[in-house]
Amino acid sequence: MRSDRLDIEPGHISPGLSTPLALEVENLSVDFPSPEGGKRVVDGVSYSIARGRTLGVVGESGCGKSMTALAVLGLVPAPGRTDGRIVLNGRDLSNLSSTEWPEIRGQRVAMVFQEPMTALNPAMRIGDQIAEVLIIHEGLKKAEARERAIEQLRLVGIPSAAERAKAYPHQLSGGMRQRAVIAMALACRPDVLVADEPTTALDVTIQAQILELMQQLQDEIGMAVQFISHNLAVVSEIADDVIVMYAGQIVERASAQVLFSQPLHPYTQGLIETLPEIGHRQDVLPVITGTVPSHYHGIAGCRFAGRCPKADATCRSIAPVLRPVGLGHDVACHKVS
Ligand SMILES: Nc1ncnc2c1ncn2[C@@H]1O[C@H](COP(=O)(O)OP(=O)(O)O)[C@@H](O)[C@H]1O
Ligand code: SF4
Ligand SMILES: [Mg+2]
Structure with a gap:
């Protein structure tokens, strides 16, 4: 639990009504066809995250945490089907077409996954990848985008950022790669960051650094974070509110303070x-x-x-x-x- 965030009464999962909701998810479900007639892997999940807050999502492997995140990002793999209502900063994404999703994903909602290589192009220099995001989504000119990319790498604590910007992903350590992915995800200052086990593959010291970095950047940008982890210790450190998932459903929801004490x-x-x-x-x-x-x-x-x-x-x-x-x-x- 973040000590600087304990400004709410125990039991309050959301701050006052005046705080705008960055993300609202209502009755979300994800189905996959199966020989038995269909497999529902996310079943009636509803939650919301206010601006600047972190929602922890916990549960053992296979409980539907990642699929919930993918549904929010419009990334459920075929032939999976998503139902329910997803509202991002007041905009209903439920019936967004596949051509409209990329714009939302790059700009308003960003993601960081466990394995940074899945988010990176192995054949492209780190700096160019971040610059590309800025060119596409913010319309920056190439030179300006390159400058901003280096600045972004510096912001996530990558030393000698101008030099590292020229590196290919395989030339960086796992921790540096995940920092680069975070730099890329945050380049457009998203309203919501979905982080799915972002530090699970990293050693404990690097993990702590990355988590601290995410919190710092969150405080600066004011984004909402959906932080998925099977590691409750990590969630207890950084989440304001927590949902516990079991077999595709939410079984408990509370502020982190209440959830971990009662x-x-x-x-x-x-x-x-x-x-x-x-x-x-x-x-x-x-x-x-x-x-x-x-x-x-x-x-x-x-x-x-x-x-x-x-x-x-x-x-x-x-x-x-x-x-x-x-x-x-x-x-x-x-x-x-
Ligand atoms: N492509 C797929 N087709 C069918 N079922 C899937 C697919 N991907 C994941 N699942 C199933 O969805 C359920 C939830 O998985 P997941 O969201 O990855 O869980 P978690 O992230 O909590 O470990 C699991 O039972 C998993 O087997
Ligand atoms: S409803 Fe019954 S089986 Fe389910 S968690 Fe509660 S006590 Fe256990
Ligand atoms: Mg998962």
């Missing part, structure tokens, strides 16, 4: 329990056993029931819905009152 969903409790540095409940739950189910259709009740120590007959037959249990604190569990 987790209510057995799944969240289990996740936190696996963290020695923030786990408080050694006596309640052991590490969660089992794995995320890969198909959810056959499951009539709670999708977590097969792994939940509190599951009973009701849990196995009736699906719990996400409902408010406190101010800004929502949980989908029959056993939480």
Whole structure:
């Protein structure tokens, strides 16, 4: 939790109504065709992020975190289908055509993924790649764009930026490459940055540097950040609010402060329990056993029931819905009152 951000009452997931929402996602779902008749990998997900805030998205591998992010960016791979409402700074993107998406993606919403090489062109110098973004989206002239690219590399803490701008991606270390991707993502000062496991492939020291850098830049630009990670310790450091995903759905939502001190969903409790540095409940739950189910259709009740120590007959037959249990604190569990 960011100590400078604890200016909201516990339980408030969003600041006052006056703070404009950068991103609103309503009833988002992603389906893939499958021999069984279709596989819904994101199921009725709704959330919003206000300007300047960071939403952490946590959950084990396979819970739908990346697919949710890809849907927000209009990047769900074929033959996947996205449904629901996505509103970026008041503009509804739900029915955007494939020709309209690139403009939005480069300019208003940017992304950083786990593997920087996927975002970089291996055959193009780093500086030229950033300059290209500025030429396309900001209409800068070549020389001006080159200057700005170097400035951008300097901003993300790349030493000898003018020299490094001439390097090809493979000539940089993993940490430097991810900095370059962040420089490129932030070149057009996006309203929303979607970061999907941006530091997972990096060593701990570099990871800390990159996270600090993202926060600094966020403070400067005022962008909203959707920060996806399976690493709760990292999320507890940087998120203002958190959603916990399990099997394609949100099972708990709260401010980071509340979520990490009073987790209510057995799944969240289990996740936190696996963290020695923030786990408080050694006596309640052991590490969660089992794995995320890969198909959810056959499951009539709670999708977590097969792994939940509190599951009973009701849990196995009736699906719990996400409902408010406190101010800004929502949980989908029959056993939480
Ligand atoms: N191209 C695809 N076709 C069908 N299913 C997919 C595809 N890509 C991912 N999935 C499934 O979607 C689910 C969610 O995946 P993902 O969003 O990558 O999870 P996470 O990021 O939380 O690890 C998983 O069950 C995964 O197997
Ligand atoms: S609804 Fe039942 S099975 Fe699901 S998380 Fe709550 S107690 Fe566990
Ligand atoms: Mg993922």
